[in-house]
Amino acid sequence: MRRRGFLKTAAAGAGLLILRSGMLRGADAPSNKLNIAMIGTWGRADAHFGVLKSENIVALCDVNEDHLAHAAKMFPNAKTYVDWRKVFDQKDINAVVCCTTDFTHAFIANWALNRNLHIYCEKPIGNCVEECRVVRANYLKRKDKVATQVGTQRHAIDNFARVKELVRDGAIGELQAAYAWGDRNIPKPGYMVGEGQPPDNFHYDLWLGPSPYHPYNAGYFKGGPGANCLSWNMYWDFGSGQIGDMGSHTMDLAWNALDADLPTSAEAEGEKYNPDVTPPSMHTSFDIPANDWRKEIRLHWYQGGGGMFPNPPPGFGDVSRFGHGAMFKGTQGFIVADFDQRVVIPYGKEANMTYYKPRPKDQLIPPLGGFQQEWINAAKGNMKTTCNFDYGGKLIETMLLGLLAYRVWPQFLPDQVKEVPASKDKGKGKGPKQQGPPLFTGPKKLEYDGAKGRVTNCEEANQLISRKYREGWVLDG
Numbered sequence: 001m002r003r004r005g006f007l008k009t010a011a012a013g014a015g016l017l018i019l020r021s022g023m024l025r026g027a028d029a030p031s032n033k034l035n036i037a038m039i040g041t042w043g044r045a046d047a048h049f050g051v052l053k054s055e056n057i058v059a060l061c062d063v064n065e066d067h068l069a070h071a072a073k074m075f076p077n078a079k080t081y082v083d084w085r086k087v088f089d090q091k092d093i094n095a096v097v098c099c100t101t102d103f104t105h106a107f108i109a110n111w112a113l114n115r116n117l118h119i120y121c122e123k124p125i126g127n128c129v130e131e132c133r134v135v136r137a138n139y140l141k142r143k144d145k146v147a148t149q150v151g152t153q154r155h156a157i158d159n160f161a162r163v164k165e166l167v168r169d170g171a172i173g174e175l176q177a178a179y180a181w182g183d184r185n186i187p188k189p190g191y192m193v194g195e196g197q198p199p200d201n202f203h204y205d206l207w208l209g210p211s212p213y214h215p216y217n218a219g220y221f222k223g224g225p226g227a228n229c230l231s232w233n234m235y236w237d238f239g240s241g242q243i244g245d246m247g248s249h250t251m252d253l254a255w256n257a258l259d260a261d262l263p264t265s266a267e268a269e270g271e272k273y274n275p276d277v278t279p280p281s282m283h284t285s286f287d288i289p290a291n292d293w294r295k296e297i298r299l300h301w302y303q304g305g306g307g308m309f310p311n312p313p314p315g316f317g318d319v320s321r322f323g324h325g326a327m328f329k330g331t332q333g334f335i336v337a338d339f340d341q342r343v344v345i346p347y348g349k350e351a352n353m354t355y356y357k358p359r360p361k362d363q364l365i366p367p368l369g370g371f372q373q374e375w376i377n378a379a380k381g382n383m384k385t386t387c388n389f390d391y392g393g394k395l396i397e398t399m400l401l402g403l404l405a406y407r408v409w410p411q412f413l414p415d416q417v418k419e420v421p422a423s424k425d426k427g428k429g430k431g432p433k434q435q436g437p438p439l440f441t442g443p444k445k446l447e448y449d450g451a452k453g454r455v456t457n458c459e460e461a462n463q464l465i466s467r468k469y470r471e472g473w474v475l476d477g
């Protein structure tokens, strides 16, 4: 069945009446299943079908009607939509799973939260600092009523817990600095020129949604299921490049082990600024405030491979053998890890490990179990998830603050600037755009007031904290 005809036919009622968010708890709930709206029903969404089929999928929404039909085969009783704003008029929904483009996540998250709906949102939950902050604030207002989870499912891998235990139990002495990196590098010349017309079954204007208008080009949609995000996420209006991509997962290794909070400063260096495209190669760093078990430390993020890795521990060799990894530096050595492996490297004359007090087996951090299931269980129980919008919100706010620091970085100094590598993206582009200066030239180190969400030593930087939206799209609706 095709196109608009499909929409009409598939818009059958969903059946069961389930109560609104928060009312599922307790013995009086008429059903112990969530009534879920899936927004974005292809690609990454497929990865959730297996777990979600134990619940009631009552609404499906996708701007591509073929993708909608793909999910409707699995969930034939769900009502179908192409405009996610309409989904929120459906009264029986009590939870949302959002797998759309990065630049719509904060909108959909806020709309769900403002209606007390549980929400699982693919990473990243925002495309600029302000979006993450609004989502987090909306979550915190009702955190005892709604369950939230940012889609950083690697967090459920046991190695996350083991790395955290090594750091906390003193395997490298007192923590001094932390680093995370990812070597994915997807250069793009600039936004593509308009070419062809969107197919009938694809609502391109709804795809653009709040984003500034860019003409249609099939090149934004050339990726396979779950990888199409790589066709649009490098562009400033559509994503945050490697930060919203693998950065969300990899920084989680460090953020989790540090019990980190919002930074007090951010600085950046990298390739020359491209007004269309986020930097494939970049290094950002942050001062992360002290907490009850460690001093203030410096946290670094490197992306793009090439020279963008931290200096390795002495004698270890290049850390780039861990393509996406994290490193912790302590007074007595280093830990180098990726999602599945960890290596402890004692270093220095006093590095005899006597200071390391591993916790007994019965005090190990318990396994998280299924990551999506944790969210489902929380929505029916105590609302507690490991990557809720407070934890995941602060992580990505920090990363996006680093990207903001890059945009105001005084990169005129020729010896600090790297040339943008030649793009492999042949044919569709309009050719490399003139590389410009940053939007503003600010101080190298931005001071940040995390309570207020303001840069305190560069007023122009605050203009980049939020984004402007097309008419009809309300972030906090």
Ligand SMILES: NC(=O)c1ccc[n+]([C@@H]2O[C@H](COP(=O)([O-])OP(=O)(O)OC[C@H]3O[C@@H](n4cnc5c(N)ncnc54)[C@H](O)[C@@H]3O)[C@@H](O)[C@H]2O)c1
Pocket (backbone or CB within 6 Å): 039, 040, 041, 042, 043, 044, 045, 061, 062, 063, 064, 067, 082, 084, 099, 100, 101, 102, 104, 122, 123, 124, 151, 152, 153, 206, 207, 209, 225, 226, 227, 228, 229, 230, 244, 245
């Ligand atoms: N957690 C992970 O490991 C992981 C892996 C891949 C992608 N992702 C994330 O998942 C998201 C989707 O990535 P993808 O590769 O599946 O992208 P995609 O471009 O294939 O989009 C996914 C689906 O959403 C639909 N869509 C886009 N905008 C929409 C809108 N406004 N309303 C309704 N439907 C819309 C698309 O038509 C498509 O069917 C991204 O944010 C990405 O960061 C996460």
